[in-house]
Amino acid sequence: MAIFNPIDIRKDFPTLEQKVNKHNLIYFDNGATAHKPKVVINSIQEYYTNKNSNIHRGVHTLSRQITEAYEQARVTVQHFVNAAFSHEIVFTKGTTDSINLVAYSFGKRFVKAGDEVMISAMEHHSNILPWMQLCEDRGASLKVVPINKAGEIKVEDFTKLITDRTKLVAITHVSNTLGTINPIKEIIHNAHLRNVPVLIDGAQAVPHLKVDVQDLDADFYCFSAHKMFGPTGVGVLYAKEKWLNEMPPYQSGGGIIQTVSFEGVTYAPAPLKFEAGTPHIAGGIGLATAINYINQIGFEQIEKYENELLNYAQSQLHQMEEVEIIGQSEHKAAVVSFIVKGLHPYDVGMILDKYGVAVRTGHHCTQPLMDYYKIPGTIRASLAFYNTFEEIDTFVTALKKAIKMLS
């Protein structure tokens, strides 16, 4: 493990080396999607150039080799989240797809009229809407656990709301808007005391911290490759074997069955049962490469460095009177949301862009959270390990100029 040096790391990310509006790009929109290191880009190129073939289906050499590589990618993902078996890793299109899969298949099998599904008030639309839909379809009801002003969930609040009708708890590991790292291990533990399984939306956790699904004892854990330096169009559903065995398939089509006749079908075992159609092969290969890249740096170094970045960014913003940070939990990943009093986030974001600073403004697909804070949106700076202290300085300078222009 080499000593962590962001200047060296940045060289791995070609997208960072560009000018935007004549300024060096400062990319603080990593929560939306992260950039890709050259090794990931190269592995995708290498796949299409030399290895392209369909998997699982052919007896010929190219097909056999890429099937092996794809299954090896599954094993890489398994180790990344420390799953017990590689067949507990289902490849999906992304976090949204993973959550929809569970909402459909788990819901079909286990959720009935009168049952309850529990989420929190800080969820992303992708971890709200599928449950609203499920509850509407099944006549179940959605319970929403409140947060406090700092943007935290209290474990007791969660535990209190669980009833005998609660069939599933779905909660985010890290809030994409607030940065809060939720106490999911405790929440899972308490839910399990009541025999309630828990789905974790890990989209914003996997780029920042080490996830161990066995240690967490999570029943389902969902994430997207594109937010963790991997390709677009691919994601992961981790699920305990027992659930995968009990759940009916979600999508159906080629690859999910053993035998088909018009009279009936026999399904293949998980994960194939949940992977209908030709998968995003290049995506799986690229994701495995991204994981290997992250592992080379190591989460220990990533977490330490990002924490310093976060603290620095927050302290700089704290010094500005007109700025209010939204999300003040003590346990945060490298995400800072804020508003500038009297100004619309959109205006601030527009001007920051003119200075080459890419932040995201708006509700960040967490409208209920915005309603809770009674704001139209925030300005969000979401950082990655390739960001630097200097970039934060430049961003703060640009922010001051923007405020001056707009006030």
Add this chain to the structure above:
Amino acid sequence: MAIFNPIDIRKDFPTLEQKVNKHNLIYFDNGATAHKPKVVINSIQEYYTNKNSNIHRGVHTLSRQITEAYEQARVTVQHFVNAAFSHEIVFTKGTTDSINLVAYSFGKRFVKAGDEVMISAMEHHSNILPWMQLCEDRGASLKVVPINKAGEIKVEDFTKLITDRTKLVAITHVSNTLGTINPIKEIIHNAHLRNVPVLIDGAQAVPHLKVDVQDLDADFYCFSAHKMFGPTGVGVLYAKEKWLNEMPPYQSGGGIIQTVSFEGVTYAPAPLKFEAGTPHIAGGIGLATAINYINQIGFEQIEKYENELLNYAQSQLHQMEEVEIIGQSEHKAAVVSFIVKGLHPYDVGMILDKYGVAVRTGHHCTQPLMDYYKIPGTIRASLAFYNTFEEIDTFVTALKKAIKMLS
């Protein structure tokens, strides 16, 4: 439009330039997935290297630029199938995903107990299983239109089976196993006389022939990028605006709504309503590049050349006594399935692979079709415009050797 020369064309496809088991690769598994021209590979690399950003969500420059490029890709797809509007193009994960989307959303809105869905006996599992699932869920029934020994559907058979309870007809444009080009324009016309909408599985058509959804008057048309020289993990659902407006969303999550509160949601108009989550951005860009590449060659030349290839391959195989071609329609795309009497397709495929020839063996995800022909599977040579007459010769020689070895 340059004069068509497969030798030049082949230079665009790096994957073809390799040895397999010490022989030059002969790739006759294009029906499973096609190789990618350099321009497609480069456009994906270029996306990840310089343009990577999330779409629809940010106000910053990178995000704005890639949103425009992604929407431009949609327009490219629109023109490719001659759709009336770009918002009739929904990006999906692939054909299987597109069909599942329609089965779910159209089914939820329009299919009730006692209704019927009609498919043909030559469908791919991806155009069978979603309808079986829908019928099971809704208490509807699946009707299967028979084929004749040549592997053809008679329009009259189709028309006869339509009843007042028929809610949808789903049929493949080109059979992946038999190569048959179905008379879908007539079938659609007749179905429309009875007010029944028609879904076309175009997975095997788009690489081979010009599709005009308005001329066909198709209600839904589905295909995958990876089979038409584009990237993995992306596909298309074309649907008439009126259906998209009436259908409820399929997956839910970020991007599909205007407003969300825990009390209710307002959906975005199509296509966004059907595109929950971060899309496969690199996939959309790569698909558009593949379409531009195909357009440069032109379907007129492609169809003509592939027809010659097909005729040559079929006539060579016809001369071999022990070979029986499965699928003898007069209207075929460049797909030849066959069996060798007394030999198992798997054995033949294994030995062909040893000679560097990649074919697919097995049921090709059309088990009911295999049951109809009472065979365990076929050996399938599926061709593309980069294949050559010389390759067919080499393949036939290898096939003779394989038969000798195995007999």
Add this chain to the structure above:
Amino acid sequence: MSIEENEKEIIDEFNIFGDDWESRYEYIIDLGKSLPLLSDAEKHDNLLIKGCQSKMWLKTYFDGTLMSIRADSDAIITKGMAALVIRVLNNHRPEEIVNAPLNFIDAIGLKEHLSPTRANGLTSLIKQIKLDALAYLSKGSSETK
């Protein structure tokens, strides 16, 4: 003045700024600040234009010959942009408005506001103004939308 003349005038004004985006934006921001386009009482939800990150309200009126347009936004840059569009289109006949190419937005270097990202309401604003114009055209009599 015709729509084209209005556009020409704005283009000339912006030409002075040259390559300097800061002056251009300061101009837009000033426009946004100075013009109270709709009173708070008028900002009904049914005037809201869908799909913008900032809120945008639009109110049009047709006297049988000319169409007048008012709009507002809670974001200042959006408001400034809306003010420019209104300055160009206001008090013209619906058929002129329907056919206006509005090239000036590109010409003054603010094309970025026409992108299809849903963050930005300008495209939706223009679309809605033209839809209103079309509706007036087909009806012909005076009306408010």
Add this chain to the structure above:
Amino acid sequence: MSIEENEKEIIDEFNIFGDDWESRYEYIIDLGKSLPLLSDAEKHDNLLIKGCQSKMWLKTYFDGTLMSIRADSDAIITKGMAALVIRVLNNHRPEEIVNAPLNFIDAIGLKEHLSPTRANGLTSLIKQIKLDALAYLSKGSSETK
């Protein structure tokens, strides 16, 4: 002979073929042709191994000490490969079978048959043989599967 000795013997036989895949495959094909492993009457669907492109039937028997194995396939290469596996494992104690690494398949240059593509039944065959062995181990008394 022990499982290892059986493997060694096969490896030695295949060494003669050197790099020549044709001889290796001819050998496998001959094996597949010569051995009628299960009679047609025995080929019940409940003996079928799932997930192969070719059909593969497996029948094991345990006399309380040793496990015997018979298998068959409708594809000749698959059958030949099965014959090799049986030659190595047949008539050994379940615990030996469970722990057999079966490196010989790689050593004789036929590793391609162990790929996780579902086309190929060899991996499933070995897995099922080991599962049967495990089951016999835990029960201990004679039985047929």
